[in-house]
Amino acid sequence: MKSLNRTRGFTLVELMVVIVIVTVLASLVFMFSNRAMNKAEKVTAIQQMRDLSAGMEAYIADYKTPPIPGGKAPGSDRNKEPGWDTIYGDPPQPNRNYGNEAIIGPLSGDSASDFQMDNGEVFRASELNPKGNQYVQFKYSEEKKNGVGEDGRLYDPWGHEVIIAINAHAPNSTPDERRLNTYGLGEWTDKKPRFERYAFWSYGKDGVKQDTYSNSDDVVFW
Template identity: 25%
Template sequence: MKLSPISLRRKGFTLVELLVVISIIVALAGVAFVTAQKAMNTARERQSQKDCADLALAINNFIADHQGVLPVDSVVRMDKDKCITTSVEDPSRLITILIDREKGPELDRVNRTRKKYVSGAIVDNPKGGIFMNGRDAGLYDPWGKPYYVVLDADGDEEIQDPTSKKERPIFSRVIVYGTGPDGTGSQLDHKILEPEFTEDNVYSWKK
């Protein structure tokens, strides 16, 4: 039987067809990457929101157990609405006290109950958990930044909302917030009132 020229023609993809297929694969990979990044950022935001709420609850529990004593080192001067951080370098040593890792004699400890008020993964670097530096500890958000804690030092259970230019009290002994993916928008960098820096912030007292 004599084969036709078509049946003799070699089967396979042409260069144009290969380029089209490669372009489609690249486009699909790009869409998948963007979708994965959005899902990851959403998960991090939810974790940060949970951290803020859990930390505020932990501090309120500590204050209740210690008859109004704040979980900060005595060397820190506590004024009204004092803002401190959860950094391992912060002199307040907030997280160190809350997880009962204080040094020194029993009588010098702030955490007299010896309870562990904050739980979480111990991480090897300051990102997404409790980071230890010797016996001192810090709590960091999923982007590697500390959280910001505002404490009501005078005990009237009112804190001025740091995100509002108007007098807007929050009726609590403690509020906590994180600066989100961009790491900016805190009271300490003086950008807490600038929307372009705070639009990705997370808060314990609002969503």
């Protein structure tokens, strides 16, 4: 008489061990894939700012100054009219005044539009780019991520406005004037701009500025 082959099933303990192992492996895969995605988005944000910087340099080569609206530019007598370093695209807050479309529009070649800021002030593209030259070809983004939205504002890969600071002073002005003032918005304990003509930054995926740059997902370019 032939003996019957019997297969032993998993015990409850063995089944639980398998479930725990699968759960841990899935968590590790998710964690590493999430890190890789965040790193890729940060690289994309840096490249976006590099392209923006290249356009800014081309603009400066044409106009000998960054794009500064007339109301912010120094007058002929710099001692009496020192000008104002201005932030464009800072996150929504009670004191927010300017979206970055006032800078992005002229850099994209717009010389016809008027840009009404959050405080009601109007900037004219014709003041900043009377030649109508295109300095940056921005990607359009209907989702307002990693490109220019229908509102004319440039957004980072996480959907936040790219923040732009423009130094209103000429390179031959006094050291105090040449120091770019971001009013604390673009300054970290271990990183801050000095005598740059302009600066770009983003507060990363969470959209919140951290105290220390090196331990954050914030992105800067200057």
